[in-house]
Structure formats: C-alpha cells, structure tokens
Amino acid sequence: MDTRLHPTALASDLDAQGPLGELHAALRAVLLPLARLAVAQGLPYAQAEALLKLAFLEAGREAHGGHAQRAVSRISAATGLSRREVTRLLQRPEGDPPPRRSPATELFTRWLSDPALRTPEGRPMALPRQGPAPSFESLAQAVTRDVHPRSLLEELCRLGLAELDAAGETVHLLRETYVPQGDLVRMLGFLGANVGDHFSAAVANVLTDGKRHFEQALFADELSGESLEQVRRLVTEQWQALLTALVPAITRLIEEDRAAGRAQDQRLRIGLYTYTDAMPAASGSNPPSPPSDQEN
Template sequence: MTQRDAPFPPDTAVTAASAGHSPGEQRALLRACRAVLAPLARLAVGHGLTFSAVTEVLKQGFVQAARAAHPGAAAHRAVSRISTTTGLNRREVTRLMQRADGDVPVAPSPATQAFTRWLTDPAFRGADGAPMALRVQGPAPSFESLANSITRDVHPRTLLEELSRLGLARADTEGSVRLLHNAFVPRADRERMLAFLGANVGDHLAAAVSNVLDDGRRHFEQALFADELSAESMAQAKVLITEQWQGLLHTLAPALQALIDADKAAGRPADQRLRIGLFAFTEAMHPAEAMAPPSPTQSPSKES
C-alpha cells in the first residue's frame, strides 16, 4: 500500500488559534512529541548523555520560545509571563534567562567520571603512566574501589556494564577489566554526523512546526509512504531513492547557484537561507501488519 502524506493541505490547514486547544488536539500533540522525543532519547542514551543534561536544553528551549511569544513584555513582567507560559517557576526562568549564550554545562555521568579518574589518578596507573588493568573486585586498586570512589549510589557492576556499553572498557574471563581507549574524545566523523543531524533534522522539524502553527503553506513538506514491501523490493527501492537524489542534486544545485549569482548582480540583500533534503527511513513492519507470502499452490490474490 502506498500513499502520499501531506501534513496540512491548504484547504484543511489547522492553526493553534482556530483549533482552540481541544482535548483531542492536546492528545495528538503529546503523541507527536513522543514520536519526536523517542529517537532523541535513544541518541542520548547511545552516547551516554544523561536525562538532566537533555532536560536543561529542553528548559532553555521553552524559555526561548516563551520569550518569542511575548516580544513586547516589559522586562519586569517578562519573567512572570514566561513562567506562566512554560510552567517553570520564576527562579528557574530567571536562571535560564541569565544564560544568554545558551550553552549548557554537561554534568559528567558516573561512567564519565570513572573513565576520567581511571585515566588520570596515579592510584590506577602503572609505572609507565598507562591505565592499569584492574581486578573487578577486591581492595584498591580494583574497579570496585574505583567505582566506590566515584559514587555509592550506583553498584560497581552496573557502572562496569555502562562503560562496556559505551565501548570504553571490557572485562575478560579472568576477572580483570581494562580500558579500550586512552581519551574520551569523539571521533571527528562522529562529530560531523552529529552536526549534520542537528542541522538537517532541526530545520525539518522547524518547517513542520511552523506549518502547524501557521496555515500549513509556509514551508514545503511532503512525504511518500509505502508498506507491504519485501526485503528484495526494499533493496531496489533504495537504489531508486539514491538515483532520485542524484537527479535532484544535479538539477537544483546549478539552479540555486544561478539565483545566488543573480542576487549579487542585482545587489539584492542576501539575508535568506534554504535547506532542501531527501530522507528515507526503513524498518520491518509489525508482525500483525506484515503480509505472509502466498502458498505455492495458491494465487497471490487469495487468502491462505
């Protein structure tokens, strides 16, 4: 089954004002937030980013959005209005407003603290200065003593499992554990991937949100959805998608450059930016939704 997915056609556009924030819309909004935030939670967990760090970013986003929603508020009333709009208390709003640069201090997780101490504390380094392989349990120097020097709220075994999950340490079959890296520095390609993720997904989400809050016409956002595909068909579909992107790239890039050149020649203010993307997401259907292959003795159009 294939269908085109247009979020808000012009004749059925819904705005926040006309919808009146009905209970049904609020439930739909929460479902949308869950769909958006679940992958972000997976990303954070996959990179060892704690809930408190992400929460701080979300709070700052709420305060920034509320400030934009009350542009004419006097300085002495801005905190109250933002507090009312966001549900954050006044003290928290004041603290967040004072962080003008938007930077978020990331509190190191217990795993990060254990990794850093293992690298830097002479008690856990050998004569050559390299981090020692540690016994999992026992008196210092051991991983148990290292973990307990960081926190008593997390069991040493749990902390070791987290370091292993993050690919920073590995236990052997002889009851020892050793570090796998000598620095907690992301690879350059991973940093670029995260930068692209923020830029591409951020702009896509900003376009979708603007369409919902306005009249649905401001940004182009369309999707094509298909299910009931086999693994073989999916492989062919991926080839088609790549070909379509190459065609789009070869058509749009020269056209956009021509527009840029025309703006420069005409002396027009060049204060606008544009991002055009094509993405594809594939996954297995839920077992209850997937169609089983037809029996060799039956026609594909008949039920088995």
C-alpha cells in the first residue's frame, strides 16, 4: 500500500474550509517555528517525524486512559498510526524523567522578588556572602539544602547574573532578568518548558470551555521601531511588578499547604511574552489601529 503523500491530495487537504481549515492554519502557524528551530539546529525531518509519532501516541493513550496497553486498536484509530507502529512504540522504554528546576535560577528569582531583599528605591540589595539573613548564604539555604551556597554563587557568576566584590565579602546582582544567552542547553530547556505549557494551556482552552487557563494577548500594529523600544521598557517594568507581587504570595501559599497537610500535587507556570515583527504589507494611508485583545 502506497502511503506517500501525493501533491494534489496534500493541496486539497491544506485548502480545507471551516473548522478543519482553521485547524490547518493554526497547526501551520505552530509548526513553522518548530521547523525553523529543527533546521537551525540540524535536526533532520526523520527525527522530527519520530518525535511527532511519539506525541501522537501519548495523546492517543491519554484519550483512552492511562497507558492503554490493551488499547492498540483504539489508539491506532484515533491517531492514524498503524497497529504495528503503535505496538512498537508502546514497547519502547520510558524516557528520561523531566529535568528539575535549577536551584540557581530559583535563587535568582527569590532574590529579585523578595521585598525584604530590595532597597528603598526598589532595587535588589547587595548581600553579605555569609551570615544571618539577609545574606546570600541564608537565601541559598532557604532555596535548597542539597547544594552548597558556594556552588550556587559560582553558578550565578558563571551565568553572568551575579558577582562577588573584590574583597570577597559581598554579592551583587548584575541583572534583573534571566535570558541565558550563549547557553544553548538552558535556552532550549526554557523554550520547551515555557512554550510547551503555554501551548498546553491554549489547547486545553480550545478543547474545553475556554476558561480553564488564563491566556490573553494584546495585539497592535503600525508602530515605529522607536515606539517598540518604549513598549519593551514598559513590559519589563510590568513583569518586574508582577514578579514582585506573585512570588511572595505563591511562596506563602506553598507553606500554608504544607502546614495544613494538603496534597501538594499541582504545579503552576505564569508567563509573559512579547513578539515583534514587520507588518506583512505597507499600511498606506489608513489611520493607526488601536490595540486589541485576543484570547482563547
């Protein structure tokens, strides 16, 4: 049986109308950046296809409950994968467990967001390297007892987030955002975690009542490059305010759950992003469009 895609059939599928056409358009918008990443990193199509098969398998298993080891036929019907392929994939060893959060980045976030560690002007305080709170040592021990404060300090310095003064007594933060430029492993880790959760939230909203996860966006066009620089500064300020308000509140909730003996089996990710690009065509003499909300 010939399973290759014929150009005419492919064109017909991609030109579908109605909800199916909208689904195709949404998938193209999502898959193109992924394809760019794969091409840029030298990942061939065959390996990307293998990952897509595993994703379809997992989605099929979820749709039929648990691992669904006896549901080969149902998974095959739901995904379009052959029964033989489903069986082969189900027999694969389980993958590696997801990586744990970095204690260094958690310490960095705590330092930025804890009101007790900020100056009257609202900037992060320089901290004594050792001693009682407030100090770098006490902050590090509040984050984890599994990693020595010295090791966490060395990691923050390696990442360009902090530095130790010449006397070796005081630690200073160098930045107020963490974008690990030049560290491909961490950047890919952030991409998978942040975009994966954002996409999961959007899909869950589409497949349910649209209210399960908070997910909204603001869209505007006809801006100049100079205006975008001002917007970037505004967004950075708003993110810092949000971080300062949320981290202590969430930390308190975690402690209250622990004290009350509640099952602590839920996770949370809150994000904010901006994306800028050239408009697809000249705007001509049309008046500027006001910003508009977009949501699922």
